[in-house]
Amino acid sequence: MLKLDGIASFVAISEAGSISAAARRLNLSKSVVSERLAELENSVGAALFHRTTRKLTLTEDGSAFLERATRILREVEDAASELAERRGQLIGPMRLSAPMTFGRMHLGPALYPFLARHPGISLTLELDDRRVDAAADGFDGVVRHGVLEDSRLVAWQLAPSRRLLVASPAYLARHGTPTSLKELAAHRAIYYLNRGLGDWTFLDAKDDDFIRPPATLRVNNGDVMKDAAIAGLGLALLPSFIIGDELRRGELQVVDVGRQAQQEVIYLAHPEGRKASAKLRALAQALRQAFGDPPYWDR
Incomplete structure (x- = not known):
């Protein structure tokens, strides 16, 4: 029988590129993630990765399974979030990417009170100045400074940027x-x-x-x-x-x-075609309020 934790481990390995990186992302031991992957492969009756001494790559079966596995995880997370919303709560994991300097100087200080108000949210924040592919890299949202160039993203403006x-x-x-x-x-x-x-x-x-x-x-x-x-x-x-x-x-x-x-803008964006979660909508509102209009760094 397929287990959700095995599917979650498989998706994390696919996104992170290795079992070790997936284990760090999931806050689990490498052995536990390996066991869950082996159990999943046994359940589906197919090898999902090609294994070499240096890296893991998806097999043809793994590539076919990944799209649906990712969708299954999203559906389960969304369902849990919707139930929590009915009780006035925001819960579940959220993964964000943001630029290094803005994240350190302004995003982090605005996030801390937001997370304190919503202890049910488990946030993974990756600071990186490169332009990540939000959908392919598995991010729920990306905070960016500049011009929105990716038509596959839906964005909320957080603040103007001079x-x-x-x-x-x-x-x-x-x-x-x-x-x-x-x-x-x-x-x-x-x-x-x-x-x-x-x-x-x-x-x-x-x-x-x-x-x-x-x-x-x-x-x-x-x-x-x-x-x-x-x-x-x-x-x-x-x-x-x-x-x-x-x-x-x-x-x-x-x-x-x-x-x-x-002039440019600071924005929070999510992949097109994926419903924005209540957590992400609440975060956008909290960041707009924290930065202000005009933003506090221009006052």
């Missing part, structure tokens, strides 16, 4: 302060690696209005960009939620080139 061109006073003293887009060509820049040169977009500016400065540093983390700018390595285009304290202390200065940077 981006500011900044540099340290020492850098500007050495190299001068640019006052137009064309003058940027004489400077050096710190770029966000996940977006590159194309991230430097300004309202009402055409591509031939300026030449993007050569890179001193390309990096995929906002904290490192901020620190590099404070160290005087060049100009950086950064969201205000990262640099508010540094601007107030005078460690960074806003550089006015006559155009505003293209």
Whole structure:
């Protein structure tokens, strides 16, 4: 007979890529997850993974079974959540992805009181600056900063996000302060690696209005960009939620080139075609209230 814990272990192994990683995700021992997988394979009468010394890959039968197994788990979780909702409770697991810097600075502090109010929720939060595939990677929701590019996601806006061109006073003293887009060509820049040169977009500016400065540093983390700018390595285009304290202390200065940077949003999204759980809807509302309008980091 098929057991739900075996199906859950199989899906976790498929998503995590190994039994060890699945065991960490499920907070179980590796031996327990292995036993549940073996029992499931015995029940369905088929090998679900190809096993090598380095990795596990789905067999053809495993791939066919995975889609339905994932749907079964979702249906059971949704059913339990709906019953809890009737009693005015929010319960069950929830898995989120969020960018590293925003997660550390703002999302975490907003999540803690939410989780304290809803102790029945078991949250897994993965901080990573890469753009994950919410559906394929098994996330219930993703918190992101920027422009919603994936049409397979349904998003709630949490807060607006201003981006500011900044540099340290020492850098500007050495190299001068640019006052137009064309003058940027004489400077050096710190770029966000996940977006590159194309991230430097300004309202009402055409591509031939300026030449993007050569890179001193390309990096995929906002904290490192901020620190590099404070160290005087060049100009950086950064969201205000990262640099508010540094601007107030005078460690960074806003550089006015006559155009505003293209503004973005912070949003919480879930995969299209999957009903948003009550937990996720409640989280979106709680985050909007915690961040405020305008958001507290811009006040």
